[in-house]
Amino acid sequence: MTPVLEVDRLSIAAGGRRVVEELCFGIAPGEALALVGESGSGKSATARAVIGLLPPGLAPDGGEVRFEGAALAANSAALRRLRGPGIGMVFQEPMTSLNPAHRIGAQMEEGLALHTSLSRTQRRDACIAMLERVGITDAASRLNAFPHEFSGGMRQRIMLASVMLLRPRLLIADEPTTALDTLTQAEVMDLMSGLAREHGTALLLITHDLGLVARYADRALVMQHGRAVEQGPAAPLLDHPREAYTRALVDALPRRGVARPTRPPSAPLIEARGLSVTYPKRGALFRRAEMFAAVDDVSLAIHPGEVVALVGGSGSGKTTLGRAMLRLVQSASGQLLFRGADMTRQSGPALLDFRLACQIVFQDPYSSLDPRMRVRDIVAEPLRLPAGMAMAERHRRADAMLDEVGLGGLGARFPHALSGGQRQRVAIARALVRDPAFVVADEAVSALDATVRKQVLALLRDQQRRRGFACLFVTHDLGVVEEIADRIVVMQGGRIVESGPRDAVLDTPAQEYTRALLAAALRRPGA
Amino acid sequence: MRLRPNLLIGGTLLGFVVAVAATALVWTPYDPVRTNLRRRLVPPSNDYWLGTDEFGRDVASRLMEGAVTSLTVAASTVLVALALGMAMGLAGGFLRGWTDRILGAVNDTLLAFPGILLALGLLAVLGPSRWGIVLALGLAYAPSVARVVRGSVLSIREREFVEASRALGNSEGYTLLRHVLPHTAAPVIVLATSLFGWIILAESALSFLGLGVPPPAATWGNMLASARPFMDQAPLLSIAPGVMIATCLLGVNLLGDALRDLLDPRDCT
Incomplete structure (x- = not known):
């Protein structure tokens, strides 16, 4: 034929x-x-x-x-x-x-x-x-x-x-x-x-x-260069x-890491209580727009040093919840507690303290870095606050941080001269340089190639282990979280439908939606 | 960095005009405002390089004097328009909400008048004077700057690095100045260079209507306007200021292009 x-x-x-x-x-x-x-x-x-x-x-x-x-x-x-x-x-x-x-x-x-x-x-x-x-x-x-x-x-x-x-x-x-x-x-x-x-x-x-x-x-052809x-x-x-290259690609598929021992119970670092975020629906010309709850009465506590994966399809409200927990979007009702203090409506110095302790890594490293700033200045910028650190010291710390994320010597470059993976490393460096207690990673590896994703994920995990920050890892891909999550929270339609320790959720999902997500996840064949 | 032809040519042209103006500050061949009715409309000669005008004033001297006036008027007007327009555009685009609506309404009202008509009205109130023109034309052209700046701010403020700056705890003011303002540079520079041209022309139109920089001070615009009736007897009288205006505008435009390219980080590495 x-x-x-x-x-x-x-x-x-x-x-x-x-x-x-x-x-x-x-x-x-x-x-x-x-x-x-x-x-x-x-x-x-x-x-x-x-x-x-x-x-x-x-x-x-x-x-x-x-x-x-x-x-x-x-x-x-x-x-x-x-x-x-x-x-x-x-x-x-x-x-x-x-x-x-x-x-x-x-x-x-x-x-x-x-x-x-x-x-x-x-x-x-x-x-x-x-x-x-x-x-x-x-x-x-x-x-x-x-x-x-x-x-x-x-x-x-x-x-x-x-x-x-x-x-x-x-x-x-x-x-x-x-x-x-x-x-x-x-x-x-x-x-x-x-x-x-x-x-x-x-x-x-x-x-x-x-x-x-x-x-x-039926058949595959692997290409390189x-x-x-x-x-x-x-x-x-x-x-x-x-x-070897094919093997590297296969190895880059997510694999479950060893579960960490559960930690002794402690006071939550950050906690959402009945948090709702609403947006106006597109209304008619002269009618007041109806409100639509992107996040609907969600309660979620994250403990110090814990990695929580927040999983859901698009439109599930996971990104909005991540933003609301950093107060980047204002909640319509409910409470946000940080170290036991109510942060829901704080402003001024109290909000600044909260901002100093929390950070975010965005999905798209192409738009999250200011294209007019050099990489060193991007990473040094967080150190402007709290005021008092000399410029030379800020730059020294930024360079040290860049070394840590594997970008030593690239400080003088502009973001456009870096690859996607390198840019995401810059974004991670910027988030971690001030040693935050809580980091939201919003689809932080979704835009990356498989092998690069594995490396960036490993970087995030190593930094987490070393610095011990709590992390809310927002993703649509269950495969990605297998490697690093302690706990998995599944969202659908603005609500949490399932949550529990990683292995429990992955091995015995209680909800139909979780099972569908699991079936769709790209995992190592046979694993 | 590569040698850019835009930078080279634009720099040379504008440099020439600025040099002429700088010379005029300390020396001109004749007193540019002294009339000599016995030597009206004299053709170019060794005594009068570019001839004399209808009052017997030396054209070369007036051209040099005009360079000073036209450049200062145009440059200060552009600065006024940019300062006003950028403040309005940044505030409206970044703050949104009621601020934006009110500024937008004011802006639209101003835009509904032709710029020159607005300037005319303002000048009728302020009376013709050099700084009156700067203020009037500055106000007249500020709305177009505001529009351009607001538009680019609206798109930039949605980019994630602006949100990242907020997440770092930076104040709104710092975020605006550090992360939003620099990105408006490219369209603003392009607009500013074309504004420069419009303003030189607008000034000459106002002079033509008797509302420009008051005589006997020389500007390229009023020289051009007063040369019009003598176009067939002494064509050089209108050609000379015309050439200066063209040289100046070409220089500013090329330099503006070069500047915009230089400010783009994608070309710096």
């Missing part, structure tokens, strides 16, 4: 440098191949080269891509006819891959109008049927909705629906679920592989996540990796 896609010694150059080097692989009809690698490995460039959509600056530099036996020349009219009915593509960012100015029905129909001779009503019926297939309820009326009316997961379903409408023989999915939380990720992936199977579509899945490979791919490191059937490759 002719393979759907054959890539024969494909090379891609950026300027004078090759980012993909003589890559060879093939995909049989109906097969799912995963292209695995970390950022910069050339996996996305490969996918884009296949469909002839390389970004400016990148150009093919030898080799051949054959679709169903026929060679594809870049930018040819034949290739353009193939895009859609032959090869479909789903992009990473569902927030930007649908045009916000058009109704989704019109966007879905575009491909059908271009590539088929269906009548307007036939096209509309096909769209409705496909939307229903991807789980959008009330599809007929939703055709008239705009992309912003849907959540990220829904948009990715719609994107998938509009691509699968044309029944392509090959579907290229470039990190299709990286921007989604674990629960949604699992749903969208299940849907994608289900649809591919129904239509006999071959799947080229680009991902940095080995967890996805284990579950959704533009070269194929290892390729073969997915399960054996993950269970018995032959190459």
